[in-house]
Amino acid sequence: MSNVNKRILDALDKSSYSDEVKELIRTLLMIELRHKGDKNPRYAEDYDRNIKRLAKFSEAEEDR
């Protein structure tokens, strides 16, 4: 069940950015939704893990 506004997801799908960038934004939006309202959200680990994971694919794609 996705709860990110459909308008945002549609705009993201249509954008010309790489699939990795799109996936990162989609994932981070979900993380933000999950932690919305938290006083001190611990987002750093989630952010770093996803950035590192997707940046690797992005580089591999560039190398090809």
Added chain:
Amino acid sequence: MELDYIHMKNFRQYRDVKIEFAHSSQADFTIIQGANGAGKTNLLNAITWCLFGKEYHMDSKYRGLPPVNVASLDEKRNSIVEMSVDIQFIGDNGKKILVSRSQSYQENKGKLAEVPAPHAPPCIMLQGERDWGYPQYGEDAQFRIDSLVPEDIEEYFFFDGERMDAYFKEKSGNEIREAVFQISQLGLFETLIERLTKRKNEFVKQTRGLSPEVEKIREELDIHTHSLVTDKEQLADLTKKRNDAANLENELSQKLRNSSSENIKRLEEQRGELEETIGRLQDDIKDLEDERIEILHKAMPIVFAYDPLAKTKKLIDGRKEAGLIPPMYKTIFIKNLLNKGKCICKSDITNKDEYSSSRRKNVEAFLQEAELSELSNELIESNVRIQEMMKSIRSFPDEIRYLEKKLNSFQENKDKMNSKLNTISQEIKRADIEEIRNWETQRQKASQDRENLNIQIGKEQHIILQREGRIKFCEIKLKQELKKESKYDDLRGLLTFCDESIQCAKEMKDAIMKEVRIQVEKKASDQFLALIWKKNTYKGVAIDDDYNISVPYIDGREALGTLSAGERQVCALSFMAALNSVSGFKVPIIIDTPLARISREPRRNIAENLPHYLAGTQVTLLVTEEEYTREVREALSKEVGKAYIINFRDQGEGKTAEVELVD
């Protein structure tokens, strides 16, 4: 998603009440009629309490009182009383979703205490293909609920008629922008961009063994990034203060316009018109200044270089006159002859004897001349360009003089109008009524505060721009430094990926923001014009780039400040319904006392148009008998699938309400 039913037990005046909602596509309006104080708004509160654990539409008379039904507490003295609200929805896939929240209470020695529940509320259950799924509780359940009806934007689905009237009186452009942000979840992008930037900087910080150059840039970047956050907070604070001052100024103007003195009313209206004209003049002055700057930007380099350009032209012309350009022969051609040792007349020029040497010298002399004019083509082209440049600024002094004359005349006009404004203010300050004099003094102060704050905002915006420029510069420099050593390749990859992602998020945010603003403006405008009873009076509803709402008259004058309470309510209803329709969430709408402030005549018009503008949305109207007149009933007859009356009793044992289905 549609509402199937709500079941309230011991919630405020509802001891055990179940209401089933109309949800056929033909007649999806439910009417719940009740007198003032019968429990209409508490029905709205039961919904928000069940979904979010808060009563968002609480009347001041209930503040501080426990939500549990008092009569039940009295009956079951010293026993546990459970208060619960269950709401069943029907999802878009036809499957049912049950949301429940309960809280038990017990009275002990005259004190009411909450009894802890075995599971953290709320609870959600989803219907599967064959059976219901397992219940989910607490945070997980809340996450699911938020995905169905986001808490931040509940007020665009569950409207409160009383609050709607004050909506535009209380909300500034910034708050309206906030509403658009909330409804389209754009706030998530802002947080995401901020955090992604922080993480990006952290990647550099965490890297060990950075060169001193990289370390230096990183430190500078760190300082600017941190300062930017403070600068932005400062800007937000100043903007809020400016908006507060502007709101106060408007409020006091409204008071003066509604004052008992006809003269003051007239003066205040004159002031309103003058301020509008000054505003337009200010825009014209700004356009002219921009035009002037553009002309100066284009002309100044040529003006400063005019003398060297003229000298260059003279030199080139001189060479042309001397026949040196264009050259008679190309250098390459002469070099070729010298290399071959044969002139074009076939004579020998190899230097082998006296005659040959003499001929060779003649040919070499040609080469010298040709070399001097080797750039002849470029010189000829440049000469043409120099001529064009010198010609292009011939009209420059006239253009600037004309613009300055126009600017001066506009400025003079503006000064005259400002002086008139001063006279009006002085006249109001001499009014016989002390209250009016005070309002004017306060208004003048608010106006000065607003102007001062505008200057401070401008300065702060400039600082932010400079800071952002510096950050960009540092980022470029950092990447250049990192490129020098291959050990930084991974880090560089991460930074580039973060930059791309930040850019993508920024572009998405801006594009959606613009799209949503235009859509909300159009929908709100269409709906307002359809619902409003004064035809051919208003142009519609306009939302500018700063999210300030205006309702212009047909002739362009601003009408928002002069709208009646009913008109304001229609305006707010149109705006909120527009926000709802662009939200991307399909949630039923509940409107509490939608027609309370509308006079009798226009009610029918609204009742006839509302279903059209909320087509495809399940609607529940909480109305009083006075609102739900025969005309309204007739106008909505085809849309209403279920109608209820709240029967309210306030007797010795406490308040109770029962809901009766009517034909």
